[in-house]
Amino acid sequence: MELVLVILIDGLVYGLLLFMLSSGLTLIFSMMGVLNFAHASFYMLGAYFAYQISRYMGFWPGLILAPIIVGLAGAAIERFGLRKVHQYGHVPELIFTFGLALLIEEIVQFFWGKNQVPYDAPEVLQFALFSIGTNEIQAYKVFMIAISVLIFLCLLYVLTKTRVGMIIQAALSYPRTVEALGHNVPFIFMGVFGVGTALAGLAGVIAGPQLGTFPGMAFLLGSIVFVTIVIGGLGSLWGALVASLLIGWMTTFAASYNIAMADILMAVGFEMPEDMSEHALRDIWSLTLPQIGPILPYLLMVVILVFRPYGLFGKRDA
Numbered sequence: 166m167e168l169v170l171v172i173l174i175d176g177l178v179y180g181l182l183l184f185m186l187s188s189g190l191t192l193i194f195s196m197m198g199v200l201n202f203a204h205a206s207f208y209m210l211g212a213y214f215a216y217q218i219s220r221y222m223g224f225w226p227g228l229i230l231a232p233i234i235v236g237l238a239g240a241a242i243e244r245f246g247l248r249k250v251h252q253y254g255h256v257p258e259l260i261f262t263f264g265l266a267l268l269i270e271e272i273v274q275f276f277w278g279k280n281q282v283p284y285d286a287p288e289v290l291q292f293a294l295f296s297i298g299t300n301e302i303q304a305y306k307v308f309m310i311a312i313s314v315l316i317f318l319c320l321l322y323v324l325t326k327t328r329v330g331m332i333i334q335a336a337l338s339y340p341r342t343v344e345a346l347g348h349n350v351p352f353i354f355m356g357v358f359g360v361g362t363a364l365a366g367l368a369g370v371i372a373g374p375q376l377g378t379f380p381g382m383a384f385l386l387g388s389i390v391f392v393t394i395v396i397g398g399l400g401s402l403w404g405a406l407v408a409s410l411l412i413g414w415m416t417t418f419a420a421s422y423n424i425a426m427a428d429i430l431m432a433v434g435f436e437m438p439e440d441m442s443e444h445a446l447r448d449i450w451s452l453t454l455p456q457i458g459p460i461l462p463y464l465l466m467v468v469i470l471v472f473r474p475y476g477l478f479g480k481r482d483a
Contacts, residue, residue, distance in 0.1 A: 167298035172421050173414065174297075178306050180413020181313030182372050186386060187393040187405045188320060189364030192357060195400030199247070199358075200255070202262040204365055205387035206269035211235045211366025212373030212382065213277055216284035224287035232367040239362025243355045266383070274380050281379040309371050316364065320402060333357060392466045398479025407477060412462045419458030 190204045214234050215227035222230075242265065250257040285291075286305040293301035324330040333353060335343050344350045369382075376382065393412060397404025469476060 167300065168421065170297050171300045171302075172417050174302060174306065176414035176417035177410070178309055178375075178413070179417060180410040181310055182368060182376075183386070183389065183393055183413060184406050184409035185313050185316055185368035185371075186365055187390050187397070187409055188316065188402060189361035189368075190390055191394050191397075191400060191402055191405045192320070192364070193361040194394065195402075198255075199251070199258055200262075200391075201361075202259060202387075203266040203269060204262075204362070205383040205390055206266045207235050207239060207362040207365040208369040208372070208386065209273060209380070209383040210238070210269060211369030212284065212378040213273055213282070213369075214366070215370040215373060216277075216282050216378055219284065228367075228370050231370050232363045235366030235369075236359040236363025240355050240359030242362075243358035247358070248351065248355070266387075270380060270383065277380075279380055281377050284373045284378040286374040305375065309375065312367075312371055316367070317402075317406060324402065389462060392462050394476075396462075396466050396469050396476060398476025401476065401478035404476055404478030411465070415461050415465070416458050419454050419461055422454055424454040 186205065186208055189207075190201060193199055193201055193204070211231050215224075215231035218227035218230055246265075247258065247261060250261045290303075290305040290308055292304050294304040294307050295302050324333070332343065332348055343353075373382075389412065393408045394405055396411070397406070397408030473479075
């Protein structure tokens with residue numbers, strides 16, 4: 166039971182980190198219809214900017230300033246780059262953001278090198294907040310959970326309860342009407358893109374000390390973020406949250422239990438083949454749950470696409 170509780174907490178930390186990253190992408194897609202391939206690169210920039218700021222001013226100024234810098238950079242990229250290709254459709258957008266991701270990675274390696282940088286959690290949070298049996302839960306993990314929950318509540322409130330949120334949502338569906346009412350629609354889209362990238366930067370700020378800050382960190386989470394929003398439903402904030410938690414707990418449980426694939430298959434009704442001489446069949450049967458854990462989110466995405474193509478919380482097209 167103690168192990169289960171620890172896994173639940175670790176899965177919650179990872180899931181909420183995924184939510185912080187995917188919520189920005191969900192916000193951009195739901196408001197602008199843009200799938201940003203460079204989104205995880207802004208997550209990486211947030212970690213590196215926070216590291217650089219922390220060297221001179223400490224962790225807490227970096228927590229505030231780094232997401233703002235990333236958000237301003239994202240807004241500038243939308244204004245002077247993405248906006249010019251947006252009118253030509255989704256393919257030029259994807260090519261532009263893919264190239265942007267490669268450019269950001271090269272910039273990071275040029276300024277900070279190819280090795281991991283020593284970006285650590287603040288000393289005030291480097292202690293065990295409580296224990297579950299022999300397992301200590303660090304205060305920084307609880308801090309990550311608290312920040313993620315706060316971000317979700319703020320986003321939910323702004324998008325559903327405020328005038329700004331209503332204008333943003335109306336600008337997506339009825340841009341000409343909103344513009345006729347005196348609102349600057351291009352400026353709204355620029356602001357949405359900036360906020361979305363700032364959320365990615367904030368995720369990088371708090372994830373860097375926990376998961377490591379290195380040039381490959383964007384690649385590690387880049388694909389799983391798209392899997393998350395597909396499972397949850399494109400454009401759904403609730404969907405991004407639920408899908409992030411599902412993936413977080415799924416991968417954490419899979420990494421924690423060394424169960425053989427043969428036992429899992431036999432438990433669901435498959436019988437062990439009489440002839441195990443086939444090399445591929447033998448390899449599949451001998452796999453363990455930690456080995457197949459990284460592909461479980463992708464398998465879940467395939468199942469969701471088969472039975473509910475618009476995602477768990479997505480809306481069916483009319």
